Amino acid sequence: MRPYREAIVLAGGFGTRLAHVVPDVCKPMAPVAGRPFLRFIMDQLAAFGFDRVVVADGYRREQIEDFFGPAYRGMAIEYSPEDTPLFTGGAVKRALGRCKSDWVFVLNGDTWLDFDFAAMEAAACDAPDSVSAVIAVKRMRGFERYGTVDVDACGSLTAFHEKRPCEEGLINAGVYLLRRDALDDMPEKFSLESDYFECVVGDGALRAVECAGGFIDIGVPEDYELAQTMLAPLAKSWRLAMFDRDGTINVDTGHLHEPEKLELIPSTVDIMRGYSDDPDYKVVVVTNQAGIAKGLYTEADMRNLHRYMEDELEKLGVHVDAWYFCPHHPDYTGPCECRKPAPGMLLAAMRDFDANSTGCVMFGDKTSDEVAAKAACVAFEWAGEALSFDKHI
Ligand SMILES: [Mg+2]
Incomplete structure (x- = not known):
């Protein structure tokens, strides 16, 4: 790693x-x-x-x-x-x-x-x-x-x-x-x-x-x-393929932070690989990490897991360009603008990569992902556990 x-x-x-x-x-x-x-x-x-x-x-x-x-x-x-x-x-x-x-x-x-x-x-x-x-x-x-x-x-x-x-x-x-x-x-x-x-x-x-x-x-x-x-x-505008993490890229085990518990979802990895290979796209992850607000793990634990995930995904032909996370939870840290369904993380990613909402897409497994995508004016697609468990479609 x-x-x-x-x-x-x-x-x-x-x-x-x-x-x-x-x-x-x-x-x-x-x-x-x-x-x-x-x-x-x-x-x-x-x-x-x-x-x-x-x-x-x-x-x-x-x-x-x-x-x-x-x-x-x-x-x-x-x-x-x-x-x-x-x-x-x-x-x-x-x-x-x-x-x-x-x-x-x-x-x-x-x-x-x-x-x-x-x-x-x-x-x-x-x-x-x-x-x-x-x-x-x-x-x-x-x-x-x-x-x-x-x-x-x-x-x-x-x-x-x-x-x-x-x-x-x-x-x-x-x-x-x-x-x-x-x-x-x-x-x-x-x-x-x-x-x-x-x-x-x-x-x-x-x-x-x-x-x-x-x-x-x-x-x-x-x-x-x-x-x-x-x-x-180098001053290029990008299109973004944005992915929720838990339940979308990996099986949602609840407050995942230990690398050994990571289980990637193959159907999402396939979608990520397609965007990773596309020269007009950057692949980013936008994930709510309320476990940090709740004291269940630290930001350092989360970054450690993300470095491990990066390696595992690279082996499968996927390059993640940036990880955006929200460490807040309203009950513990008060309201914020980044926790999905708020669009803060998506908007930050679009700002950092000079991306227009046209051509950007968000993949997720929960209604909060869909609401965040709509608020950021980007397309939305169900993925991961939403498809396998036929939860939302
Ligand atoms: Mg999810």
């Missing part, structure tokens, strides 16, 4: 270099191909199955927090705001205090790097205890605005060099996989690059993974222009 994945996104910069191009907007929210730049990073994280993102924000943070709120494409989103500038290292150290995994990804909210998260995880997994960070590096030609790094034959990063005109070289691409306790001994304010990486580089503490994909730093006006065309193909 894949690990619980967490990322910190650094989004607190002032964006001085870009201010004359996009005034009044914090840099990570600068519009690119008609949407905030930070969405491209969030989409990349969601596609790779991240569970949680901590956004280290500050300057004009309300623009980020109003847009993404507490969840996006099934990932929990938290915010670690800085009131005074802590610099990159201080902001990361503070955000790490909210993380639980042994290793945490760190990304810059103003650069786009098309890279392989799994290759960095593999490098961290193989690394001895002395390694505190894996750094993505990128080979560039004919540049002068970046410093360069040296990497030895074993993949250890051995030196940093100042900016200078360079015909060809490896640059620090600004994506890191950091051991959670790496910065414990550092002060409250410091630069991650010059006060930490450049100080520990001689100790064999840094590994490098070279990535071949595209790299864009939108802090530079020319790159910001380039991003408009380079990222445009």
Whole structure:
């Protein structure tokens, strides 16, 4: 089963270099191909199955927090705001205090790097205890605005060099996989690059993974222009096939949270596979999980089950793109807008994937699923136990 994945996104910069191009907007929210730049990073994280993102924000943070709120494409989103500038290292150290995994990804909210998260995880997994960070590096030609790094034959990063005109070289691409306790001994304010990486580089503490994909730093006006065309193909509107979970995808055992009790319903898996293979569709799950409100299991238990379900469904040719859940119950947590029959989860999924109600469809086994679909103006189909037990049709 894949690990619980967490990322910190650094989004607190002032964006001085870009201010004359996009005034009044914090840099990570600068519009690119008609949407905030930070969405491209969030989409990349969601596609790779991240569970949680901590956004280290500050300057004009309300623009980020109003847009993404507490969840996006099934990932929990938290915010670690800085009131005074802590610099990159201080902001990361503070955000790490909210993380639980042994290793945490760190990304810059103003650069786009098309890279392989799994290759960095593999490098961290193989690394001895002395390694505190894996750094993505990128080979560039004919540049002068970046410093360069040296990497030895074993993949250890051995030196940093100042900016200078360079015909060809490896640059620090600004994506890191950091051991959670790496910065414990550092002060409250410091630069991650010059006060930490450049100080520990001689100790064999840094590994490098070279990535071949595209790299864009939108802090530079020319790159910001380039991003408009380079990222445009990723700014796509999707159709959604939305599935209820219990009784639809799996046999409803009542407050299912243990992987060993999972029993998939083959007829629904067949429907999911059809949408999973369709290049215009994303497959999402929208599930009421009142067991969390009732204290029967935790959100972590539920996410663990969903990671297991993801694996089981992948084996059957189904890729789930996002899991939406409602942890509430009116008797325990008061009213909410997400518990079906309310349409909140469906509307959130449609917002996150830029989906119009036309072309979206909801599959469920209960009247509450049908009512939610109608309220979200999407088509509805009975599935799972509703068909096998001839309950509703
Ligand atoms: Mg159900």
